[in-house]
Amino acid sequence: xxxxxxxxxxxxxxxxxxxxxxxxxxxxxxxxxxxxxxxxxxxxxxxxxxxxxxxxxxxxxxxxxxxxxxxxxxxxxxxxxxxxxxxxxxxxxxxxxxxxxxxxxxxxxxxxxxxxxxxxxxxxxxxxxxxxxxxxxxxxxxxxxxxxxxxxxxxxxxxxx
Ligand code: CU
Numbered sequence: 001x002x003x004x005x006x007x008x009x010x011x012x013x014x015x016x017x018x019x020x021x022x023x024x025x026x027x028x029x030x031x032x033x034x035x036x037x038x039x040x041x042x043x044x045x046x047x048x049x050x051x052x053x054x055x056x057x058x059x060x061x062x063x064x065x066x067x068x069x070x071x072x073x074x075x076x077x078x079x080x081x082x083x084x085x086x087x088x089x090x091x092x093x094x095x096x097x098x099x100x101x102x103x104x105x106x107x108x109x110x111x112x113x114x115x116x117x118x119x120x121x122x123x124x125x126x127x128x129x130x131x132x133x134x135x136x137x138x139x140x141x142x143x144x145x146x147x148x149x150x151x152x153x154x155x156x157x158x159x160x161x
Contacts, residue, residue: 039071046148050128059117063108072139073100079133082121126150
């Protein structure tokens with residue numbers, strides 16, 4: 001895994017009700033300033049099914065990278081959870097991961113039945129119609145903050161209900 005020392009800024013195109021914060025690094029301290037290859041990350045389709053469990057919830061979203069360099073999602077946090085972990089699902093068994101790659105010109109998808117976020121040690125119960133604030137931290141790009149809507153427990157994004 002290569003690590004670049006240059007400071008990169010995130011140009012994020014956001015749709016709908018998403019909110020963005022914290023990617024205003026001016027680039028001071030950049031070693032080269034070339035800017036020729038960096039990740040350009042944006043988030044789409046975030047949602048959380050209203051959890052049936054009192055202490056755990058799942059979350060889903062897609063991170064798109066329009067840039068020419070890969071990046072990595074290295075941690076996730078939320079106002080409603082003591083801890084958010086990232087899981088992959090392989091053959092029906094889920095496994096915690098410490099990071100997920102976001103390929104250049106590619107996507108990282110968290111969806112029902114596949115990769116997912118797990119919100120643990122819930123501080124309050126997410127209710128349908130409300131939103132949850134989720135902060136995504138990356139290896140190279142600045143952090144992204146997403147307002148994740150809480151949907152019904154059986155929400156299916158392909159049908160919209
Ligand atoms: Cu899991």
